Amino acid sequence: MPPGPITDYPLLMVLLFAIGSVVGSFLNVCIFRLPEAESIISPPSRCGSCGHQLGFIDLIPVLSALIFRFRCRYCGHRYSWQYPFVEALTGTIFLASVIVFGPTPEAAVTIVVSCSLIVIFFIDLRYLIIPDGLNAIILICGLSLDAYLLATRGWHNTAVRFQEVFPLPLGAPPTSVDALTSPIHWVYLPRSVVGMLVGAGLFLLISWAASKVFRKEAMGGGDVKLAGAMGAVLGGGYVFLAYTLLSIVLGAAVGILLIALRIRSRRDQIPFGPMMAVCGIIMLFWKDPIASFIAQLYHLP
Ligand SMILES: [Zn+2]
Incomplete structure (x- = not known):
């Protein structure tokens, strides 16, 4: 980590947001698969409507939602705002944690706890349970x-x-x-x-x-x-x-x-x-x- 506050390094901030939004995309997978006791690693993500396996372009966080206007590229099915929202929120939390706490253990804990809370929010909302693991x-x-x-x-x-x-x-x-x-x-x-x-x-x-x-x-x-x-x-x-x-x-x-x-x-x-x-x-x-x-x-x- 270079010296000085992260706000002096715009490229680093963009990178941090991008890493966060990729993690957010993984959180979306957890939100849908944890309550069903499915593996969170395989199988690869598919469209919930037509079952077409999603390609690299479809999985780019936030941007793919904006480019394809919240629709599946293969069948046109409109998907939930939740995907890009969780991705953007997680990216923001990554960035905000390092801006507020610097490159410290506090920032890391803030990021991990916030990510767990985001998953808890959506799972408890839908299934009225909070997984013990989280x-x-x-x-x-x-x-x-x-x-x-x-x-x-x-x-x-x-x-x-x-x-x-x-x-x-x-x-x-x-x-x-x-x-x-x-x-x-x-x-x-x-x-x-x-x-x-x-x-x-x-x-x-x-x-x-x-x-x-x-x-x-x-x-x-x-x-x-x-x-x-x-x-x-x-x-x-x-x-x-x-x-x-x-x-x-x-x-x-x-x-x-x-x-x-x-x-x-x-x-x-x-x-x-x-x-x-x-x-x-x-x-x-x-x-x-x-x-x-x-x-x-x-x-x-
Ligand atoms: Zn589809």
Whole structure:
């Protein structure tokens, strides 16, 4: 990677977007094949309508959709906007991650977690399930980034003191005053582990409360697992609180809108995973301003 911000290198930015959009094209394959337990490597992609095997030109992300106007070149079947949308979105996320975080492990984790969330969004929307493998990828990302930060920045700057897990600010290094005034022996825990426990625990509680209030299952086990995995990535403090509130507000707004527009009825189950996926990607990029806004809103210290 050359020195200086990536925005000084337009060609590199185009290349990064192109790589991202190729990955997006692979995500489209995952979205359609993972729930059916098909291989994501073979057979090669075919037109869903006429079955013609797609050539190299048809598989160029974004551009082929624009050139052939969202139609199959062989039978004229109009395909979903989802293909070029996921390709363009993934390209944008690759580019944005490196612009925001530089060529760092944070950028890599942001990219992998965002890609998993995009696949979760579409699969949960259609099949009302979240594959365990995708939650596992997010969890591993959160734990690995934390391990890297603990190794490079040290426990005092990265880990959570046991006494200030929630809802006090996280990660503050202990001051010399602590040692003088407090007889408490601080216990340090990795932020990702605390976040995972807070995330899964909080959603287990919300899911239990919601099932009592609505008298039906309002949240699935997949949502609780995803909350634990995202907790490992975001940590257990304000950022996760903000993530939870944002997801619930978005879920309520979308739910009310769908029922008001009579797209869904009151009895239909509206999956919560897509809300968590959208808000998860938002939090990855804007966690600091959103978390401090939420803290101000509730007059938290
Ligand atoms: Zn076709």
